[in-house]
Amino acid sequence: MSEDNTMAGRAPAAARAARFEASDDLDAINQLYRERRWSDGLPVVPPTVERVERMLRHTRRAPEEFVARVAPGFGAATVERIAINAVLAGCDPEYLPVLIAATEATADPEFNLQGIQATTNPVAVWLIVNGPLARRLNVNGTCNCLGQGAWANATIGRALRLILQNIGGALPGDMDRATHGQPGKYTFCCAENEDANPWEPLHVERGYAADRSTVTVVGAEGTMNMNSHTKNAGELVRVIAETMIHPPSNEYTHGGEPWLMLGPEHAEILRRGGLSKSELKRRLWEESRMPASRMSGKELQRVRDSRAHELGEITPDTLLPISPRPQDIMIVVAGGPGTHSVYIPCFGNSRAVTREVTGAAIPV
Amino acid sequence: MTICSTAFTTLGRAQARALGHADLPIAVVPHPFGLRSREEIRQIAEQCVDDVVGLVSKAGSK
Numbered sequence: 001m002s003e004d005n006t007m008a009g010r011a012p013a014a015a016r017a018a019r020f021e022a023s024d025d026l027d028a029i030n031q032l033y034r035e036r037r038w039s040d041g042l043p044v045v046p047p048t049v050e051r052v053e054r055m056l057r058h059t060r061r062a063p064e065e066f067v068a069r070v071a072p073g074f075g076a077a078t079v080e081r082i083a084i085n086a087v088l089a090g091c092d093p094e095y096l097p098v099l100i101a102a103t104e105a106t107a108d109p110e111f112n113l114q115g116i117q118a119t120t121n122p123v124a125v126w127l128i129v130n131g132p133l134a135r136r137l138n139v140n141g142t143c144n145c146l147g148q149g150a151w152a153n154a155t156i157g158r159a160l161r162l163i164l165q166n167i168g169g170a171l172p173g174d175m176d177r178a179t180h181g182q183p184g185k186y187t188f189c190c191a192e193n194e195d196a197n198p199w200e201p202l203h204v205e206r207g208y209a210a211d212r213s214t215v216t217v218v219g220a221e222g223t224m225n226m227n228s229h230t231k232n233a234g235e236l237v238r239v240i241a242e243t244m245i246h247p248p249s250n251e252y253t254h255g256g257e258p259w260l261m262l263g264p265e266h267a268e269i270l271r272r273g274g275l276s277k278s279e280l281k282r283r284l285w286e287e288s289r290m291p292a293s294r295m296s297g298k299e300l301q302r303v304r305d306s307r308a309h310e311l312g313e314i315t316p317d318t319l320l321p322i323s324p325r326p327q328d329i330m331i332v333v334a335g336g337p338g339t340h341s342v343y344i345p346c347f348g349n350s351r352a353v354t355r356e357v358t359g360a361a362i363p364v
Numbered sequence: 365m366t367i368c369s370t371a372f373t374t375l376g377r378a379q380a381r382a383l384g385h386a387d388l389p390i391a392v393v394p395h396p397f398g399l400r401s402r403e404e405i406r407q408i409a410e411q412c413v414d415d416v417v418g419l420v421s422k423a424g425s426k
Contacts (some may be wrong), residue, residue, distance in 0.1 A: 073378065073379075073382040074382050074383065118375055173374070174374050177372065
């Protein structure tokens with residue numbers, strides 16, 4: 001084993017995963033995974049040769065095929081290593097192509113996985129699945145879509161975390177330097193509620209045909225619920241914008257990419273108020289501008305260091321936009337009935353990345 | 365070489381190892397800076413300069 005017991009930095013791109021003999025006893029296997037820090041703190045499904053091979057039958061890609069280097073340890077994520085972590089997390093074999101696409105997406109330089117994995121910030125990787133595959137795999141985008149209960153949501157999100165930890169080497173307290181972390185680092189995955197979305201779904205907005213399936217990765221700091229019973233679109237825009245404003249924010253400091261998960265009822269109020277998605281973004285961008293004087297002196301200096309190229313001279317009277325452009329505010333519609341929406345502040349130095357899910361195979 | 369505060373030395377060493385530079389010299393300064401006076405920071409900086417010179421000289425003599 002390598003010194004840190006992960007695959008980080010030692011796996012040649014085309015190597016097959018090492019095999020080892022282990023007891024048939026589930027408790028003993030979990031004890032082994034616990035000692036070697038190959039789990040997230042929860043019991044795992046033993047990745048036997050048979051289980052991994054069953055998983056691999058659901059992609060047309062070869063087991064040794066290289067997918068990405070995973071920061072900060074830069075271990076090689078091959079199709080097989082992704083499959084092993086998917087088994088550990090309890091994934092159905094059909095989920096594997098989603099995880100391959102998600103792993104590839106996290107390695108896009110725009111996503112800044114190095115920063116996301118090694119930072120003191122609590123940022124987690126949130127996965128959003130769009131298109132027909134979301135429905136076929138039963139990825140939940142309705143009631144409690146960010147909560148417990150859906151096998152796909154729970155295990156796909158968990159598997160990506162295990163990939164980031166076991167292949168990327170981001171072990172808590174070692175290369176993962178999070179001050180607190182957050183519960184979303186166990187799992188953070190949902191679908192969009194495309195049927196209840198009055199506008200185009202996320203993947204169509206990002207350039208994919210409606211009948212394609214995609215996964216989008218987002219560097220998400222957490223969730224902030226917004227319960228508003230208003231039926232007035234203008235009021236709803238105002239209270240959402242006021243929720244987005246918070247001085248110790250990575251988004252205002254760096255010019256971020258804030259995300260909003262609108263509940264279907266709120267989305268419908270906004271649509272009836274005559275707002276297109278782009279007009280909604282513009283209104284939110286305008287109304288969430290924050291006087292720079294609300295920040296602490298240290299943060300104001302950090303804003304100057306980070307955003308002077310974008311905003312020019314920044315004084316305490318400057319109205320800071322949350323993102324460089326209105327279109328950088330990202331909107332998905334998800335959830336079930338209720339007067340709730342969710343603000344999902346993001347890491348700031350990161351941009352979401354979308355990849356089409358391809359290579360799925362139907363085993364014979 | 366690089367400089368890390370104590371809280372990030374584990375990350376620095378692991379990152380160096382992952383990138384194939386396991387013997388990267390790292391000068392270590394105490395963490396955090398935020399609550400220290402300017403005079404304390406100056407003393408840390410002076411010590412760090414000595415450490416950097418020592419580490420670079422050692423690496424150069426190999």
